[in-house]
Amino acid sequence: MIAQIEKWLGKESKDLLAYTPKFPVDQLLLPGPDFIERVCTFTDRPPAVLRNFQAMFDHGRLAGSGYLSILPVDQGIEHTAGASFAPNPLYFDPENIVKLAIEGGCNAVASTLGVLGAVSRKYAHRIPFMVKLNHNELLTYPNKFDQIFFASVQQAFELGAVAVGATIYFGSENSNRQLQEVSEAFQYAHELGMVTFLWAYLRNSAFKTNQADFHTAADLTGQANHLGVTIQADVIKQKQATNNGGFKALNFAKTSDKVYSDLTSDHPIDLTRYQVVNCYNGRAGMINSGGASAGAGDLEQAVRTAVINKRAGGMGMISGRKAFQKPMKEGVTLLNAIQDVYLCKEVKPT
Numbered sequence: 001m002i003a004q005i006e007k008w009l010g011k012e013s014k015d016l017l018a019y020t021p022k023f024p025v026d027q028l029l030l031p032g033p034d035f036i037e038r039v040c041t042f043t044d045r046p047p048a049v050l051r052n053f054q055a056m057f058d059h060g061r062l063a064g065s066g067y068l069s070i071l072p073v074d075q076g077i078e079h080t081a082g083a084s085f086a087p088n089p090l091y092f093d094p095e096n097i098v099k100l101a102i103e104g105g106c107n108a109v110a111s112t113l114g115v116l117g118a119v120s121r122k123y124a125h126r127i128p129f130m131v132k133l134n135h136n137e138l139l140t141y142p143n144k145f146d147q148i149f150f151a152s153v154q155q156a157f158e159l160g161a162v163a164v165g166a167t168i169y170f171g172s173e174n175s176n177r178q179l180q181e182v183s184e185a186f187q188y189a190h191e192l193g194m195v196t197f198l199w200a201y202l203r204n205s206a207f208k209t210n211q212a213d214f215h216t217a218a219d220l221t222g223q224a225n226h227l228g229v230t231i232q233a234d235v236i237k238q239k240q241a242t243n244n245g246g247f248k249a250l251n252f253a254k255t256s257d258k259v260y261s262d263l264t265s266d267h268p269i270d271l272t273r274y275q276v277v278n279c280y281n282g283r284a285g286m287i288n289s290g291g292a293s294a295g296a297g298d299l300e301q302a303v304r305t306a307v308i309n310k311r312a313g314g315m316g317m318i319s320g321r322k323a324f325q326k327p328m329k330e331g332v333t334l335l336n337a338i339q340d341v342y343l344c345k346e347v348k349p350t
Contacts, residue, residue, distance in 0.1 A: 048193025
């Protein structure tokens with residue numbers, strides 16, 4: 001398996017597989033088969049949350065590893081149905097979304113109330129469901145950076161979901177309202193025994209300058225992660241960091257020079273590890289998103305993201321468009337390639 005992973009990584013193979021990050025691995029709480037017992041049982045989470053979290057860890061090809069591979073399909077709202085499903089109209093039908101997650105060996109499938117509700121009696125017992133509660137509705141013109149609730153926690157519970165997901169657009173005009181709404185939703189979800197996942201994304205046109213796009217800066221996304229775990233997200237979904245220095249370049253908020261000199265470097269594993277560090281040193285898991293499909297090179301790019309995430313101390317991948325915008329067989333192959341990274345013992349955090 002390691003030979004194939006090295007082949008997928010190409011000329012970056014040695015650098016990504018052998019690099020030793022600046023932040024010491026022994027200060028992290030890493031994913032593993034005993035993560036629930038080692039980390040979560042000391043929290044205030046109700047027993048039903050621990051049971052459902054363990055059920056996710058015990059499902060699919062990664063069962064028993066402590067890592068997560070999740071298929072997320074909320075892009076029909078977030079990016080419009082046409083943009084999302086026209087490349088592969090098979091997935092206008094919600095059943096095929098769930099089938100892809102099952103065939104792809106995923107730990108869970110994450111989608112909208114409508115998608116999962118349409119097939120819940122047929123599939124809720126076959127694969128863990130995560131209902132995405134809020135969305136950015138793109139039919140409003142002009143577009144705006146906002147997330148509004150399309151579903152309630154109670155509805156997610158009644159259709160058989162074991163988890164809920166929500167997005168906060170940190171840095172956006174409406175982020176304070178979103179923060180309060182999601183915090184209340186996560187509290188109720190925990191009361192009902194459901195695991196909470198937060199899409200901790202940045203949205204502000206000022207974050208993109210002539211110098212760089214700081215929406216994926218390690219320092220800014222790290223702080224978004226820290227805000228997310230503060231409202232008790234069990235897992236943070238974050239775009240993998242590609243640069244750093246957002247606070248300095250934009251000259252706002254506060255930071256420390258040691259963030260850049262002692263805790264990080266320009267290496268992608270260092271940048272991603274800083275994202276993990278901000279999840280209470282791994283007490284809350286961090287999964288990276290897979291990004292948009294570009295067609296050629298999607299599999300290699302997904303494997304690269306997975307290697308960086310795992311070596312940084314992350315908990316897995318949540319990859320959608322790279323998988324469902326292809327024929328189902330190719331989508332399954334891509335999901336399995338991501339999972340192979342987490343199954344490969346030679347790829348490990350150091």
